Amino acid sequence: MPVTTASHCKQPAGKFTPVISLKRCEGRGDCLAVCPENVFEVRRIDDQDYAALGLLNKLKLRVHGMQVAYSVNADACRACGLCVTACPEDAIKLARRSADAP
Numbered sequence: 001m002p003v004t005t006a007s008h009c010k011q012p013a014g015k016f017t018p019v020i021s022l023k024r025c026e027g028r029g030d031c032l033a034v035c036p037e038n039v040f041e042v043r044r045i046d047d048q049d050y051a052a053l054g055l056l057n058k059l060k061l062r063v064h065g066m067q068v069a070y071s072v073n074a075d076a077c078r079a080c081g082l083c084v085t086a087c088p089e090d091a092i093k094l095a096r097r098s099a100d101a102p
């Protein structure tokens, strides 16, 4: 089976964006390590995002040091898919940006 690399199937930047489930994210940064476009940042969860989580997800996040990934540079995403493959929690989906929707 061929190995998928960032050079395959790239889209122009700005067509797709990674959507991160903060309920699933454990903040260890595998996505940050593999992204060739520096889309991600791992940091303490924002207060409003934390407040929106259910009790079990809040407890899980405390265990993981309150750290989650944010796609702070989402405009640079070229939809290579490396982050989706690398995420051990299946927390990342690629979504077509709404401006491109039919």
Ligand code: SF4
Pocket: 020, 024, 025, 026, 027, 028, 029, 030, 031, 032, 042, 068, 069, 086, 087, 088, 089, 090, 091, 092
């Ligand atoms: S790889 Fe997945 S679980 Fe890990 S920080 Fe990124 S989004 Fe979160």
Ligand code: SF4
Pocket: 018, 034, 035, 036, 037, 038, 039, 076, 077, 078, 079, 080, 081, 082, 083, 084, 094
């Ligand atoms: S698909 Fe993921 S790894 Fe690839 S450029 Fe976009 S955010 Fe980075």
